[in-house]
Amino acid sequence: MHRSAPRLTRILACAAVPVMLVVAGCSSDSGDKKDADSATSASASPSATKSEPAVEAAKFAELPDPCKAVEAKTVKSLVPSAKSKNGTRGKSSDASVRGGCSWNGLADKGVKGSQYRWLDVGFTRFASDQTLGSGAARAGEEFDKQVKKTEATDGAKNVKTGPVSGIGDQATKITYDQSKTDEDFRFTTIVARTGNVVVVVNYNGAGYAGSKTPDAETILKGATMAAEDAVAAVAEANAGGAESPKATDEPSDDSSKKPSKKPSSSAKATS
Structure with missing residues (x-):
């Protein structure tokens, strides 16, 4: 009877091992799922697909003679x-x-x-x-x-x-x-x-x-x-209008339009 008690203790300890492994395994799966969800959320972040604002169109497309x-x-x-x-x-x-x-x-x-x-x-x-x-x-x-x-x-x-x-x-x-x-x-x-x-x-x-x-x-x-x-x-x-946003250094076709009168001179120089 005294020899069977230690043997029974060893059997019960071994029997408990699979239960602990199962619990550990469940915890590991839960962590992997959270990591995957975080990665998916990051890849879908709006900042990843944000585009630069269009540059302001130039005011003048022509130069005078x-x-x-x-x-x-x-x-x-x-x-x-x-x-x-x-x-x-x-x-x-x-x-x-x-x-x-x-x-x-x-x-x-x-x-x-x-x-x-x-x-x-x-x-x-x-x-x-x-x-x-x-x-x-x-x-x-x-x-x-x-x-x-x-x-x-x-x-x-x-x-x-x-x-x-x-x-x-x-x-x-x-x-x-x-x-x-x-x-x-x-x-x-x-x-x-x-x-x-x-x-x-x-x-x-x-x-x-x-x-x-x-x-x-x-x-x-x-x-x-x-x-x-x-x-x-x-x-x-440039009386015809401003340069388009996709401007190049090509002359526009609006140069034929002229204002009826040149603005009067109003600047006063100071020494």
């Missing part, structure tokens, strides 16, 4: 003895993206000397791109680059930079002096952004043969007049 962007009366006033009243067109591989024009001339005043004037205007248009960003944002970056580039002009003296109101969405004036051909020149550059287009206007002058150097206010006022004309010309060239 640069040699007609500044009104004839403005050119006559700023460069009265221009060699070519129609201007000299800059070279461009795509006139819908980039363009420019310049005028220059020397007004001979006899014994009073001569007055030299130079005017040029340049346009750069930026299309909206899903990867690169909106045309307006890209134009804003170019605007900043052009301002810094002008401020760093080689040989420039007395450089002053300030905002200009009433020209496009934003505009900055940079005035400075520079000596060339043994003469003192006065310069004003106005960098403006209207929508997705950057406009750069340069106006400068000098006195020759004893004639006085033009004052800074005269040159600033002239550059402002030309910038107002150029920015207004961009709006006129």
Whole structure:
């Protein structure tokens, strides 16, 4: 009887083992199911299928003819003895993206000397791109680059930079002096952004043969007049509407539509 008791204990212990394994197995299956449910939920998360918002459409799809962007009366006033009243067109591989024009001339005043004037205007248009960003944002970056580039002009003296109101969405004036051909020149550059287009206007002058150097206010006022004309010309060239969201640098077919009247000039430059 004393030998059978230990044997019975061992039998009961072994019999209990399958029960414990079954319980452990059920617990393991339950954990696997929870993990599978979590994985399924994660794969179905809305963030996994979220798409990027469409980039804002560019405002302008066309550029104006640069040699007609500044009104004839403005050119006559700023460069009265221009060699070519129609201007000299800059070279461009795509006139819908980039363009420019310049005028220059020397007004001979006899014994009073001569007055030299130079005017040029340049346009750069930026299309909206899903990867690169909106045309307006890209134009804003170019605007900043052009301002810094002008401020760093080689040989420039007395450089002053300030905002200009009433020209496009934003505009900055940079005035400075520079000596060339043994003469003192006065310069004003106005960098403006209207929508997705950057406009750069340069106006400068000098006195020759004893004639006085033009004052800074005269040159600033002239550059402002030309910038107002150029920015207004961009709006006129795009009277048909804005660029589509899937814009490219191809010209639109709406350029034939023109407003009846160019907006009047209202900006006032400050020294």
